[in-house]
Amino acid sequence: MPGQRLTGKRALVTAAGQGIGRASALAMAAAGAKVFATDINAETLSTIRDANHENIEIFELDARSDDSVAAGIAQANPDILFNCAGFVHHGTVLDATDDEWDFAFDLNVKSMWRTIRAALPGMVERRSGSIINMSSACSSVIGAPNRFIYGTTKAAVIGLTKSVAVDYVATGVRCNCICPGTVESPSWHDRVDALGKQLGSKEEALKQFVSRQPMGRVATAEEIAALVVYLASDESAFTTGHPHIIDGGWSGQ
Ligand SMILES: NC(=O)c1ccc[n+]([C@@H]2O[C@H](COP(=O)([O-])OP(=O)(O)OC[C@H]3O[C@@H](n4cnc5c(N)ncnc54)[C@H](O)[C@@H]3O)[C@@H](O)[C@H]2O)c1
Numbered sequence: 001m002p003g004q005r006l007t008g009k010r011a012l013v014t015a016a017g018q019g020i021g022r023a024s025a026l027a028m029a030a031a032g033a034k035v036f037a038t039d040i041n042a043e044t045l046s047t048i049r050d051a052n053h054e055n056i057e058i059f060e061l062d063a064r065s066d067d068s069v070a071a072g073i074a075q076a077n078p079d080i081l082f083n084c085a086g087f088v089h090h091g092t093v094l095d096a097t098d099d100e101w102d103f104a105f106d107l108n109v110k111s112m113w114r115t116i117r118a119a120l121p122g123m124v125e126r127r128s129g130s131i132i133n134m135s136s137a138c139s140s141v142i143g144a145p146n147r148f149i150y151g152t153t154k155a156a157v158i159g160l161t162k163s164v165a166v167d168y169v170a171t172g173v174r175c176n177c178i179c180p181g182t183v184e185s186p187s188w189h190d191r192v193d194a195l196g197k198q199l200g201s202k203e204e205a206l207k208q209f210v211s212r213q214p215m216g217r218v219a220t221a222e223e224i225a226a227l228v229v230y231l232a233s234d235e236s237a238f239t240t241g242h243p244h245i246i247d248g249g250w251s252g253q
Contacts, residue, residue, distance in 0.1 A: 181247030
């Protein structure tokens, strides 16, 4: 029954100000969890208040800062940790810069190490926890054009997930990751606009993004949030250590 799947659970979400993180925070709250929705962007985060959900508390958390993560995890003491923060760099191996590489590995991968090492001891003590990491279909699952740094970091997320899962499988703590195809979100719209400028037409850019999705459309953030709720809930109690692909058939061809 809606409202009961996550009753009694506390969930912390990074990057909940917009996109998949926001949709997942709202979906988990609707499923009964007490949700701590966090982001570095206080302005977008505050729009979650408009949803006026009594189960949602918001606060700023910078996933790139050890201190910010430690304080946030101490406040939330989560049973469910959804590591959603990430950034998409454009370009090939020859376009990439050292700074982009370091930034991406810090935000897309090391941030998960930060949150997990802070949240895991409490989960182990309670012998219950679900960690959900944001990977991508563009990772070790599939190569996408001009996603050298991004795909490399998201493949690392799969390795990180498996490692945590295997080390803690007997403690009641599960760790999975999700691998979406293209999802409509504010940053995706920015990427469409940027490609549109290169191609001289936003329509052409949209066509390129949509054409790689065999269903002829991109996903909604809510479709990804439904998988997050499943992995957060006890319905997935026998599932750990896996990348869960939700890509509209992109990698299944
Ligand atoms: N949109 C897609 O097509 C798609 C596909 C697969 C995977 N993903 C992954 O999903 C995640 C969310 O992407 P999206 O497109 O839904 O959202 P988005 O890119 O539009 O929003 C990202 C959010 O991350 C926040 N953020 C940035 N730096 C942060 C930091 N240091 N600490 C905390 N928050 C920070 C931003 O403020 C913003 O609210 C990312 O990890 C992304 O790689 C997205």
